[in-house]
Amino acid sequence: MTRAGKNSRGVVERSLASFVDALEHAFYAEELAKKNGLLQKLDPRVKIVAILPLIVIAALARRLWVIAVLFALAVAIALLSSVPLGTLARRVWLGVLTFTGFISFPALFLTPGPAISSLPLLGWTVTAQGLRAAIYLIMRAETAATFSVLLVLCTPWSNVLKALRVLRLPVVLVVVLGMTYRYIFLLLRNAHDMFTSRKSRIVGRLDGPEQRRAATASVGVLMSKTIQLSGDVYLAMRSRGFQGEVYVLDEFRTNWFDWAMLALFITVAFLAFWFGR
Amino acid sequence: MTVPIFEARDVTYSYREVTALDGLNLTIMPGQRIVLLGANGSGKSTLLSMLDGLCFPEKGSVAFQGEPLAEDRLIGEVEFAFRRRVALVFQNPDVQLFNPTVFDEVAFGPLQLHWPKEQVRLRVTEILEQMEIGHLKDRSPHHLSTGEKKRVALASVLILDPEVLLLDEPTAALDPKSESQMIDFLVSCSGGRKTVVTATHDLDLVEDIADYCHIFRRGRIVAAGTPTEILNDHALLLNTNLVHAHRHAHAPGELHSHPHRHGHRH
Numbered sequence: 001m002t003r004a005g006k007n008s009r010g011v012v013e014r015s016l017a018s019f020v021d022a023l024e025h026a027f028y029a030e031e032l033a034k035k036n037g038l039l040q041k042l043d044p045r046v047k048i049v050a051i052l053p054l055i056v057i058a059a060l061a062r063r064l065w066v067i068a069v070l071f072a073l074a075v076a077i078a079l080l081s082s083v084p085l086g087t088l089a090r091r092v093w094l095g096v097l098t099f100t101g102f103i104s105f106p107a108l109f110l111t112p113g114p115a116i117s118s119l120p121l122l123g124w125t126v127t128a129q130g131l132r133a134a135i136y137l138i139m140r141a142e143t144a145a146t147f148s149v150l151l152v153l154c155t156p157w158s159n160v161l162k163a164l165r166v167l168r169l170p171v172v173l174v175v176v177l178g179m180t181y182r183y184i185f186l187l188l189r190n191a192h193d194m195f196t197s198r199k200s201r202i203v204g205r206l207d208g209p210e211q212r213r214a215a216t217a218s219v220g221v222l223m224s225k226t227i228q229l230s231g232d233v234y235l236a237m238r239s240r241g242f243q244g245e246v247y248v249l250d251e252f253r254t255n256w257f258d259w260a261m262l263a264l265f266i267t268v269a270f271l272a273f274w275f276g277r
Numbered sequence: 278m279t280v281p282i283f284e285a286r287d288v289t290y291s292y293r294e295v296t297a298l299d300g301l302n303l304t305i306m307p308g309q310r311i312v313l314l315g316a317n318g319s320g321k322s323t324l325l326s327m328l329d330g331l332c333f334p335e336k337g338s339v340a341f342q343g344e345p346l347a348e349d350r351l352i353g354e355v356e357f358a359f360r361r362r363v364a365l366v367f368q369n370p371d372v373q374l375f376n377p378t379v380f381d382e383v384a385f386g387p388l389q390l391h392w393p394k395e396q397v398r399l400r401v402t403e404i405l406e407q408m409e410i411g412h413l414k415d416r417s418p419h420h421l422s423t424g425e426k427k428r429v430a431l432a433s434v435l436i437l438d439p440e441v442l443l444l445d446e447p448t449a450a451l452d453p454k455s456e457s458q459m460i461d462f463l464v465s466c467s468g469g470r471k472t473v474v475t476a477t478h479d480l481d482l483v484e485d486i487a488d489y490c491h492i493f494r495r496g497r498i499v500a501a502g503t504p505t506e507i508l509n510d511h512a513l514l515l516n517t518n519l520v521h522a523h524r525h526a527h528a529p530g531e532l533h534s535h536p537h538r539h540g541h542r543h
Binding site for chain 2: 030156157158161178181182183185186229232233235236237238239240241242246247248249251
């Protein structure tokens with residue numbers, strides 16, 4: 001598949017570019033999950049049990065230095081797991097900073113407390129407590145999001161779902177989410193092919209209403225194909241014995257390294273909880 | 278007296294206003310290798326779905342080993358027993374490969390039929406090695422080529438060692454090497470070990486994989502016979518859109534067209 005040209009505009013070209021981006025992201029994540037790094041070597045269940053408490057503690061800790069230490073730990077784990085920091089910056093840090101920064105922006109001025117600065121032109125006063133609240137929110141979000149993304153990037157998605165069974169996630173949810181992941185790629189490819197064929201038959205640019213009609217028609221066709229596919233998949237499942245209950249099999253095996261790392265993570269989580277309370 | 282494995286009597290089935298099967302009659306004996314020949318839309322896939330108990334006739338009846346194959350009977354343990362014995366490989370492998378990895382896909386059938394987990398693990402590993410797709414164990418279906426998908430789809434049903442195999446266009450969209458591997462497998466099913474019913478419009482397969490052929494046209498069987506009888510009846514093949522006339526050259530500069538089929542040399 002090819003990416004649309006740099007200067008291309010219009011719903012068709014933008015859609016094609018976004019389909020290719022989505023597939024590239026997914027393939028890149030799958031390649032990272034195959035590397036021989038620290039997290040990749042761990043049993044998926046151990047990863048879930050080890051990382052989830054760190055996410056919760058990062059979100060609840062009351063001391064900034066504890067959150068900073070957890071963030072540094074996340075960065076260290078990323079480096080040991082062969083996850084480039086540039087990937088984390090693009091996929092996590094910039095997005096979280098933008099989003100939480102936007103949410104916490106009003107708190108800078110509205111939180112009561114002594115003024116430490118003011119915005120030029122507008123003259124809005126930034127308070128110490130407001131700045132502290134914003135920093136806490138951003139640090140908690142960045143740290144929790146970094147741990148979450150590391151868990152997903154370093155584990156094949158199907159294994160993440162199966163490992164969540166250790167938290168008593170219902171089997172049917174594991175299967176439904178697994179099938180969703182499996183068929184997203186097929187539908188993305190279908191959508192890409194549809195838009196490519198449309199683009200090959202367009203001369204010049206479509207105006208706004210025509211672009212919206214094209215997008216709406218494409219959504220309708222994809223919906224129709226998806227409904228047909230879902231019916232066929234159900235028949236394929238029935239053909240192999242599905243009667244409403246699903247059963248999964250996992251190939252997970254723990255070893256001494258998994259238990260040692262789990263003990264280490266639990267210890268770090270306890271210390272973070274103790275010093276961050 | 279041997280009971281037919283399948284018997285269809287006056288079967289009619291429609292998709293809304295489109296008649297897919299129109300008063301069809303068919304008998305398949307155990308151990309036979311049957312090919313259902315017909316152009317696109319002639320009713321072959323619908324019949325295979327019906328033989329697999331996935332859809333049921335509006336009129337007429339289908340029986341499996343003398344027992345009616347009806348919606349109200351194919352439930353619970355009866356359905357389990359049927360699914361262990363009859364397997365369908367769909368034309369579109371993306372429909373059949375709905376699990377996140379190849380390993381999960383091949384394990385799906387035995388798990389649904391309540392095999393012990395350890396037995397499932399061992400048997401999945403064995404079948405993946407037999408089909409020479411062990412290296413694809415942890416791959417996701419969207420990373421597989423069409424040939425690999427078809428082999429995984431076949432492995433996912435062969436793991437159950439069914440008595441009856443229903444195959445819908447098994448060589449469609451395959452490259453020559455994958456096609457030859459599939460044909461090798463179908464040839465290996467000879468000797469009466471399994472009943473194999475293959476739907477195809479590819480006449481080049483017929484002599485290798487069939488003991489008997491049924492020709493479909495507009496939802497009916499219009500002819501039946503051995504591969505030799507069918508392939509020598511050019512009028513029948515032309516009439517049922519199984520051969521075509523197109524321009525081709527027998528020698529440089531000599532272009533003409535006549536109905537023919539592409540075969541192979543020994």
